[in-house]
Amino acid sequence: MDRYNKIINKNEREIVLLKSFPCVWGKCAFCDYIDDNSKDEEAVNKLNMEVLKNITGEYGVIEVINSGSCFEIPKTSLEKIRDIIKEKNIKLLFLESHWCYRNRLQEMRDFFNVPIIFKVGIESFDYNFRNNILNKNAKFKTVEEVKEYFQSVCLMVGIKGQTKELIDLDMKLLEENFKYGTVNVWTENTTKFKRDEEIIKWFKEKYSYLDKHETIEVLYNNTDFGVGD
Ligand code: SF4
Structure with missing residues (x-):
């Protein structure tokens, strides 16, 4: 599996896909990539160290993703990322987090001491589609609630059952409310x-x-970021 890539077409950055402990939720109905999770801390850190060695810092921006939330990345790996941020003069960090950690994001800001863009996988702003069909367990009601915590949202498009109207509304809310987004x-x-x-x-x-x-x-x-399989 590819775990490191450079994104050069826009929003230039280096991206790493790390291994982590099991996703705190682990029950999204569409997800099968939690198979990448592991409880073997030593093995997870060993692999992550190898992946992190690739970072050159050439864009001053890095994105760290895992099959879950940044809070599930072991401390040793997080410390290594923090060292790299210092050594390579990284100015901006992208991290992902499930909605349930929304009140803990400041912990990461304090730990890394660098501006962070937090991405949240909401898949859709539509409550029913998000929670009752995709089982995302992100039970917010309004876009304002999401904006309060997160600067970037990940949306899902093209699942059978989604309507054009629903997608149009999701895209409108994304474009009107967030600087960053992944569809x-x-x-x-x-x-x-x-x-x-x-x-x-x-x-x-x-x-x-x-x-x-x-x-x-x-x-x-789903491999357009050049990581994953
Ligand atoms: S939060 Fe992410 S990793 Fe966890 S089950 Fe849902 S889609 Fe999968």
Whole structure:
């Protein structure tokens, strides 16, 4: 599995996909990548150290993701990231967190002492789709609640059952309220969720202008960041 990449087409940065302890929630209905989680702290740290060696700091920006939230990355790995931030003069860090950690984000800011853009996987602003269908367990009601904590949201597009109206509303709320965002076009995995090819075709055409957007990224394949498998 590729765990390091440079993103150069826009919002330039280096990205690493680290291993971590099990995702605190672990029950999103569409997720099968928690298989990457492990309780073997030593092995997790060993692998993460190798991955982190790749970081050059050339863009001054790094993104650290894992199959879960940054709070599940072992302390030794987090300390190594902090060392790299100092050594390589990193000015901006992107981290991911589940909604349930929203009141703990300051802990990471204090730990790293560098500006952090926190991304949250909400998949949709629609409460029913997010919680009752995708089982995301992110039970906010308004976009304002999300903005209070997070600077970037990850949305999901192209799952059978999603409507164009629902996607349009999600995209509108993203563009109007957040500087940063990641839109994942659904790639089928081992879960029951299927791709809606017709909606994906429509989405690609209607939102092709986002290809030029500086800070909103559309991933047409779940490996478009060059990490994962
Ligand atoms: S929070 Fe992320 S890693 Fe955890 S189950 Fe949901 S999608 Fe998977």
